[in-house]
Amino acid sequence: xxxxxxxxxxxxxxxxxxxxxxxxxxxxxxxxxxxxxxxxxxxxxxxxxxxxxxxxxxxxxxxxxxxxxxxxxxxxxxxxxxxxxxxxxxxxxxxxxxxxxxxxxxxxxxxxxxxxxxxxxxxxxxxxxxxxxxxxxxxxxxxxxxxxxxxxxxxxxxxxxxxxxxxxxxxxxxxxxxxxxxxxxxxxxxxxxxxxxxxxxxxxxxxxxxxxxxxxxxxxxxxxxxxxxxxxxxxxxxxxxxxxxxxxxxxxxxxxxxxxxxxxxxxxxxxxxxxxxxxxxxxxxxxxxxxxxxxxxxxxxxxxxxxxxxxxxxxxxxxxxxxxxxxxxxxxxxxxxxxxxxxxxxxxxxxxxxxxxxxxxxxxxxxxxxxxxxxxxxxxxxxxxxxxxxxxxxxxxxxxxxxxxxxxxxxxxxxxxxxxxxxxxxxxxxxxxxxxxxxxxxxxxxxxxxxxxxxxxxxxxxxxxxxxxxxxxxxxxxxxxxxxxxxxxxxxxxxxxxxxxxxxxxxxxxxxxxxxxxxxxxxxxxxxxxxxxxxxxxxxxxxxxxxxxxxxxxxxxxxxxxxxxxxxxxxxxxxxxxxxxxxxxxxxxxxxxxxxxxxxxxxxxxxxxxxxxxxxxxxxxxxxxxxxxxxxxxxxxxxxxxxxxxxxxxxxxxxxxxxxxxxxxxxxxxxxxxxxxxxxxxxxxxxxxxxxxxxxxxxxxxxxxxxxxxxxxxxxxxxxxxxxxxxxxxxxxxxxxxxxxxxxxxxxxxxxxxxxxxxxxxxxxxxxxxxxxx
Amino acid sequence: xxxxxxxxxxxxxxxxxxxxxxxxxxxxxxxxxxxxxxxxxxxxxxxxxxxxxxxxxxxxxxxxxxxxxxxxxxxxxxxxxxxxxxxxxxxxxxxxxxxxxxxxx
Numbered sequence: 001x002x003x004x005x006x007x008x009x010x011x012x013x014x015x016x017x018x019x020x021x022x023x024x025x026x027x028x029x030x031x032x033x034x035x036x037x038x039x040x041x042x043x044x045x046x047x048x049x050x051x052x053x054x055x056x057x058x059x060x061x062x063x064x065x066x067x068x069x070x071x072x073x074x075x076x077x078x079x080x081x082x083x084x085x086x087x088x089x090x091x092x093x094x095x096x097x098x099x100x101x102x103x104x105x106x107x108x109x110x111x112x113x114x115x116x117x118x119x120x121x122x123x124x125x126x127x128x129x130x131x132x133x134x135x136x137x138x139x140x141x142x143x144x145x146x147x148x149x150x151x152x153x154x155x156x157x158x159x160x161x162x163x164x165x166x167x168x169x170x171x172x173x174x175x176x177x178x179x180x181x182x183x184x185x186x187x188x189x190x191x192x193x194x195x196x197x198x199x200x201x202x203x204x205x206x207x208x209x210x211x212x213x214x215x216x217x218x219x220x221x222x223x224x225x226x227x228x229x230x231x232x233x234x235x236x237x238x239x240x241x242x243x244x245x246x247x248x249x250x251x252x253x254x255x256x257x258x259x260x261x262x263x264x265x266x267x268x269x270x271x272x273x274x275x276x277x278x279x280x281x282x283x284x285x286x287x288x289x290x291x292x293x294x295x296x297x298x299x300x301x302x303x304x305x306x307x308x309x310x311x312x313x314x315x316x317x318x319x320x321x322x323x324x325x326x327x328x329x330x331x332x333x334x335x336x337x338x339x340x341x342x343x344x345x346x347x348x349x350x351x352x353x354x355x356x357x358x359x360x361x362x363x364x365x366x367x368x369x370x371x372x373x374x375x376x377x378x379x380x381x382x383x384x385x386x387x388x389x390x391x392x393x394x395x396x397x398x399x400x401x402x403x404x405x406x407x408x409x410x411x412x413x414x415x416x417x418x419x420x421x422x423x424x425x426x427x428x429x430x431x432x433x434x435x436x437x438x439x440x441x442x443x444x445x446x447x448x449x450x451x452x453x454x455x456x457x458x459x460x461x462x463x464x465x466x467x468x469x470x471x472x473x474x475x476x477x478x479x480x481x482x483x484x485x486x487x488x489x490x491x492x493x494x495x496x497x498x499x500x501x502x503x504x505x506x507x508x509x510x511x512x513x514x515x516x517x518x519x520x521x522x523x524x525x526x527x528x529x530x531x532x533x534x535x536x537x538x539x540x541x542x543x544x545x546x547x548x549x550x551x552x553x554x555x556x557x558x559x560x561x562x563x564x565x566x567x568x569x570x571x572x573x574x575x576x577x578x579x580x581x582x583x584x585x586x587x588x589x590x591x592x593x594x595x596x597x598x599x600x601x602x603x604x605x606x607x608x609x610x611x612x613x614x615x616x617x618x619x620x621x622x623x624x625x626x627x628x629x630x631x632x633x634x635x636x637x638x639x640x641x642x643x644x645x646x647x648x649x650x651x652x653x654x655x656x657x658x659x660x661x662x663x664x665x666x667x668x669x670x671x672x673x674x675x676x677x678x679x680x681x682x683x684x685x686x687x688x689x690x691x692x693x694x695x696x697x698x699x700x701x702x703x704x705x706x707x708x709x710x711x712x713x714x715x716x717x718x719x720x721x722x723x724x725x726x727x728x729x730x731x732x733x734x735x736x737x738x739x740x741x742x743x744x745x746x747x748x749x750x751x752x753x754x755x756x757x758x759x760x761x762x763x764x765x766x767x768x769x770x771x772x773x774x
Numbered sequence: 775x776x777x778x779x780x781x782x783x784x785x786x787x788x789x790x791x792x793x794x795x796x797x798x799x800x801x802x803x804x805x806x807x808x809x810x811x812x813x814x815x816x817x818x819x820x821x822x823x824x825x826x827x828x829x830x831x832x833x834x835x836x837x838x839x840x841x842x843x844x845x846x847x848x849x850x851x852x853x854x855x856x857x858x859x860x861x862x863x864x865x866x867x868x869x870x871x872x873x874x875x876x877x878x879x
Contacts, residue, residue: 051843203828262825476800535836538828539799 014094056331107154111165224331253277271309283416290382296325328358393551429628431490512572516546573732
């Protein structure tokens with residue numbers, strides 16, 4: 001049950017790592033002390049025709065080690081394998097392995113930049129895909145495989161904000177504990193070195209021919225690989241059980257540059273926003289930070305912009321603040337970067353040392369006058385540190401952590417904003433892009449999902465942003481971006497919110513997509529596979545990271561505030577809503593947009609086959625849906641009409657095919673949502689269900705729902721029968737439809753339940769708006 | 775690959791517009807005929823950005839066999855200014871090839 005306190009403090013009590021410098025922290029630290037780099041010749045694939053031939057690979061013995069059975073190696077992409085090894089190590093380190101207790105909920109948040117892309121590379125085709133390897137590819141599959149392997153029962157999410165992903169994942173996991181959705185969370189990141197991703201950075205001329213030297217004279221990055229995980233749990237319980245406490249997570253900040261798909265805002269404004277947000281939520285001031293682990297990739301664009309962004313938060317004090325980039329040790333490990341850099345910094349600090357910036361000669365333009373820890377580790381034990389990362393798609397993530405163990409009774413950061421679980425959240429805008437039309441304020445029109453013309457398949461979306469809002473369209477914009485921008489613009493208009501950068505800076509944005517633009521990903525991989533890696537397509541590469549859709553939407557609509565993008569394989573809408581509502585209750589912003597989208601393509605059809613979705617009882621659905629959410633008091637104050645209230649959420653890990661565990665996950669998510677809403681199940685007037693609709697699935701879940709309601713005859717409808725099934729939008733549709741059910745006031749509370757393709761459940765309770773505000 | 779050494783400047787310009795720009799960059803909003811020889815390609819004019827510049831660089835190799843490696847950035851920028859400058863750059867590059875039959879003036 002959710003037992004969130006006003007300010008639950010969260011501790012790091014276990015850590016695991018897999019990196020080019022070793023697979024234990026002792027080994028990694030020993031190498032860091034010697035100033036060793038993990039960057040060396042790439043052995044995994046030929047590099048002779050690239051601009052660089054180096055990278056930071058794991059030792060092969062580690063990568064191909066005896067950790068997995070042959071069946072498991074066949075079942076998991078290397079991304080999931082790395083994640084499992086690091087997460088399992090973290091769990092052992094925490095002392096919780098096999099020792100958590102059956103009543104505890106343990107979940108996972110995995111950050112990754114490229115998901116299971118190696119499983120497509122292994123086939124070297126995007127047109128003749130086999131089912132076994134393709135099933136390993138989706139982004140959410142990485143988090144789900146981790147959860148399945150470790151038998152997790154709590155919320156499971158894959159965060160895919162590219163090179164900021166594991167920073168966001170740690171933040172998300174911290175929230176899951178603070179908000180009472182989990183008792184223990186595994187959070188981190190994983191990305192194996194990918195041939196096609198290497199080819200993409202190569203064509204963008206971003207690779208350094210010699211080992212990367214962040215902030216120094218030679219431009220360019222070195223790619224790396226690996227994984228790192230932390231175990232997070234409430235500080236109070238960690239202290240009680242005498243756990244090792246590596247750090248307390250004090251707060252974090254997310255933002256989007258809203259600038260460009262690959263280039264950072266040269267003024268570093270998005271970075272400044274994320275850092276300031278992290279400091280504010282940590283309840284600490286910039287002058288208490290004693291060390292900054294910077295993103296520092298070494299590229300011309302990143303390092304200067306990052307320093308400018310850090311200056312926005314730290315001012316002149318930045319010059320005296322010890323700062324380094326760990327990319328010289330580990331290479332740029334993309335989605336794993338934040339977690340690898342954060343955990344190794346914490347471990348070094350326990351030994352009184354700060355990581356160094358390797359290969360440093362002299363500062364480049366814009367990086368002068370700083371206290372860069374050059375080449376040799378510095379002896380220091382700072383009390384507070386800041387970990388900073390930025391990504392393609394404009395996403396930024398900053399974490400503030402306190403390295404000294406503190407007594408539970410003494411809150412060192414009393415100024416930190418409190419989580420207000422009773423704060424009420426309303427749905428104030430709906431925008432949908434389905435079939436042939438745009439729905440403002442509603443999606444219930446059955447015609448919405450009807451084909452635009454007789455030639456179209458049912459569920460196809462014929463929306464054109466170029467026709468709808470030509471000023472927001474740009475060349476080659478993939479259809480998923482068009483759907484998402486169209487839906488978000490419509491939701492903003494429906495809410496009566498102003499458009500533009502000023503308002504956008506104060507608007508949070510959480511986007512859910514399980515696959516991203518598979519059309520763009522397919523085009524990029526086709527260029528690599530057919531033309532050769534040295535002729536990779538630069539124009540499609542930026543969209544292989546699937547946060548690019550959220551990034552482009554943020555760019556076009558000026559959404560520079562808190563920003564995240566995630567995959568859960570079928571519950572994205574509800575997970576995004578839970579994340580946004582918790583963030584509003586934590587004082588991040590008063591307004592949030594949550595959106596989800598799906599897009600058909602050849603690659604997408606291959607994934608459907610691999611996931612058994614071709615056997616679904618429902619036709620596929622593509623399009624985009626966005627909801628505008630607001631703090632109720634603020635909405636009422638502004639005179640914004642509120643359609644419905646989002647009252648409670650629950651998320652739980654199950655499995656597919658359907659078993660007793662799947663039923664249990666569904667039941668737990670429902671009870672948790674009701675508990676958070678402060679309701680009994682007999683106060684629920686109706687249930688909306690979303691499932692993939694594979695044979696037997698819908699009937700099994702409907703029965704599991706009825707079991708929850710015991711003998712009561714509750715109205716339960718599977719929404720996919722009306723609209724079809726879109727992996728990411730289906731659960732957002734549930735929320736929008738629930739809002740329409742309660743809006744006339746006949747029903748008071750509607751339960752929306754989504755189940756992912758891998759059997760994880762997410763539930764939300766949508767309530768009618770009470771006419772009098774308490 | 776076609777032997778571009780014998781191609782006229784007009785033919786090179788037409789191929790640059792059709793193959794290198796419209797097809798390779800998937801320019802849906804403009805036809806080859808609408809791109810003037812001296813229309814600036816980056817910023818104003820055709821409005822291309824740095825990511826598209828890299829696609830043009832790959833295209834020069836794929837379509838014309840012209841390698842741009844080792845050319846200083848400023849010089850390369852001048853070559854990529856418009857269709858005319860690209861065509862002239864291609865012409866001089868293919869003539870300078872070690873396996874070329876061109877006369878040395």
